[in-house]
Amino acid sequence: MKLLLKLILTSVAVLVLAKLLPGVVVTDxxxxxxxxxTLALLNTFVRPILIFFTLPATIVTLGFFLLVINALIVMLAGSLVSGFAVSGFFTAFVFSFxxxxxxxxxxxxxxEEETK
Structure with a gap:
């Protein structure tokens, strides 16, 4: 139930950001x-692989390279989902942030529920 609520909240955030940012298009x-x-799946499966392969760059930049990875994931989602488009890397970077x-x-x- 909580996963569905998080997905709905993320989709609301995507809609709001599509209205705010000129280079992001969401059709409905x-x-x-x-x-x-798609972002949840990419963050679960693809992001750890990208982090592993770019670990030296992430360490040298003190973790700021993770923002670049997030932007790449948004661009990948833009290519996978029809009706969602991001105009370029800088727009994806701002969108992901x-x-x-x-x-x-x-x-x-x-x-959050308390665990015992």
Whole structure:
């Protein structure tokens, strides 16, 4: 249930960012949900591989290269999901950074269950 709520909140963030950023296009609400699912899958499976192969660059830049990896994942999602387009690397970079901020704010509103 919490996963579905996080996907819905991410799709809302994608829609808001598509309205704010001029280089991001999302055609409809269902596309935004597919973008959220695609980003979740890419972050689960592709991002760790990219981090592993770019570990020296990440260490030298004190972790700032992870922002570049996030932008690449957004660009990859743009090529995988029809109806979602990002105009270039800088737009993907800004989109991924703002998505991180929006998701942090929205996910902080969700109460975490205590584990015993």
């Amino acid at each position: 609400y269902l596309t935004a949900f597919f973008v959220a699912v 703002m998505l991180w901020i929006f998701r942090s704010i929205l996910f902080s509103l969700i109460k």
